[in-house]
Amino acid sequence: MKQNFENEHASCQVVQNPELPADMERVREVVRVWTDPAFRNEGYATELMKAVCDEADSEGVVLILQPKPFDANIAKARLLGFYARFGFVKTQDQPVLMARAPSFRPRLTSVVQAVDGVVRG
16 A cells, blocks of 8 residues: 655655554555755645644554655754654664654644534634
8 A cells, every 4th residue: 555645846655564564554654755855844745744644643543654864964853853743753763763643632623613602613
């Protein structure tokens, strides 16, 4: 299973790693997050990672990844911080492995509730 997430300047690939045991079928690996160098630090990769995490949450899937810079100008520590913003935690040092458990908290983005005639959102 392979899923591609894309927007106009970035792409991300998520796979079900065939190397994992069969009882880990609810684990997906983020194997590639890439942004066109001319458009880095403009939120394109952030947009994709939000979509990846939202889908993983809705499916109850654990995400794993190995943060590897595509560019020598990107520090690994910066990548660790980037992924930590989405709930990834470092679970292993050599090689560095990060994991993110699914969040079952409701994401209220455009939900409007009417309570006692008062609209709250």
